[in-house]
Amino acid sequence: MSTTTPATDGRPTLSPVSAGFIAIYALAMFGIWMAINLPASVTLALRISEIDPGGKTTSYSIAAGVGTLTAVLANPFFGRLSDRTRSRFGRRRPWIAIGLLGTTVGAAVIGLSDTFPMLLLGWVLMQAFVNAAIAATLAIVADRVPESQQGFIGSLSGAASAASLVIGVFFIQAFPSSILAQIGLPVAVALVFGAALIAIFRDDSPAAEPLPAFGVKEFFGSFFINPRREPDFAWLLLSLFLMFASWGVVSTYTVYLLQDMVAVPEAQINDAITLSYVIPGIVAFIVGPLGGLVGDRLGRRKPVMIFAALVGAAGMVTIATSAGVVQFVIGVTLVSGVAAGIMMGTYIAFGIAAMRERSAAARNLGVINIAITLPFSLIPFIAPVLLGIGGGTSNYVALVLFGGVLTLLGIIPLIGIRATR
Template identity: 60%
Template structure:
């Protein structure tokens, strides 16, 4: 079956045709592989590799690697998205960058697996982050390019579902090959290559960019990372709302372990088990809730309502976590924030982004900037948090930090309600 959506000559001029279950399934599997190839290293295997190379300085080395990797991803996603938007290859504008991105990801994973020093590992991590974001930027742009509006919520949500499932499934690779670092890095990439190859086989009518695009200049390069609020007011408001909701998620993601240790006072012997529960149970809930959120967006068309409800769920979960004094209460808060809250957000944000974007010629760049809005809080909040944690006496002030992050999440209603182009 071919994903016969539109001819190259009419790709941007006519509405896309509906896609069938086969294409939707293969697209979801390809996104699952792409996300797993980078999220498993970011969450688990990179830390294991660093601990092998530099056991004494592993915490410092990991912090450096995490910071460099996040910065690389933030820059690479919209930049490669911009290049994809402008590509005039006879193979289309999305397919070449999926191939180039996965090829670079393979190179980066091999460098990490074969590295015997931290600088070489950092080089591999930069290469891997840059090129996997090239692949993801091009793959995500398939949604606005070739999926009709009434299917965009569902198909976009599958990317969120894939993201949530990636680490949960990828952990099994670590369990199956506990001492084989090449397998831990390589198998997720192999999954991405296999499923992406199937996607490329179906996605044959990828149209190249128009011939009248201006030459790529330094101004164009800077434009890869900026959305003019005057030209795209609703999209800019959506990005602001997404960033504010992400502030709450970023705090929870960063301080899960420390809250267990310092607030719940979990026994050291039980900590690994509780950490697993804190990630796996919410992860399963996220996998379930993401497609439901996408279906609700398509069914009702009320994207602001769905994202607004999500902001309330995230804020409520953060407040439950802030005042939790027992493991069950802590897990309840995590299920609300990292489970249902994250799932609904991941299941709805791509469809919402597409509904507020106003230039089909820059869809990959715009989704790259959307990626910045949703991930930047994970970098900013850990730097701001120590100022709040230090207020008062008697140890880190987690309640203050969490209450403020819940308030920031609810502030997302201000730009959200101001959006006019979608309900």
């Protein structure tokens, strides 16, 4: 575990964390992500098809939309509460515990529900409380990890997220007819590894500063960064929002791009979809920590993010000019594998370096989560305009190139960031 000593700039100097701590931290992130990623990708849809087979598509759309909104709001909100917590157990550990217990309750509600409204309640509980645990766990990187390790350890969250879904699928295969096992076992894994992190993180300190009462201003402050007060952080938010646009386009429209732009035959479409998700996922799992390590070694984050944006834009051009599945998969791998992996492996360390108030680390990282999530929510509303360019068939080339241009534009705000290179 790390210790702190005074530094000349007023911030504590943190000693490197041990390999044991890094391993437990990675396992805790893996468990937490699996607890929510598996139901979000598989289990929730299966459960809805059991409860509401006739209206499953509508019900699933409602659950997915409400769940995403809950996650986006809950992350910075619970992060704000974590930043303000003055418990003798610290300010991160209580919210990891509360988050995991609430996630367990939500999972139980989903597993035992026999109506869609009850299932939706369980899903909202899961999304809200798992994001409390995520916000507190990510903030540990800012609290206790020295800058020389922040890139690598911060990248473990993205790598753990990618690995959690691949490994979590085995729970589905092992218990094909038990929803309780499918949704409960990943939560059990999160509880075990989360408890291990709580146990090893013994020097978690409470919020030390005198804090104003948590009123309306503080509540809405959970979701907002004042650009005048934190210009570097505001520039980073804009950059991340733009850079994640290409990933948002690809992840949202992969199936339709294959069907309508590449014109993959119906008999081959399932294999093409599988390749378009599995290969980039494996690449992102490998590239993310490497991107974090490179940033740590260089002591610089901007060049790493610029490289990711350039790769993402190149991938979008590759997709837009695809005449077959092979070229399409190469393009998707560049965007969702290499570029997205690097960005996910770098943004936490970059965010910590750019933020002015480390005491609000959990809230700030939650606001970053909003910035990188918004493109996935907004692209579907913008897409119809781009798809309609030129009339006739849907103009997917315009949509893809638009995402690539936004990603390149994301480089420009980095120039305004002065706090880090």
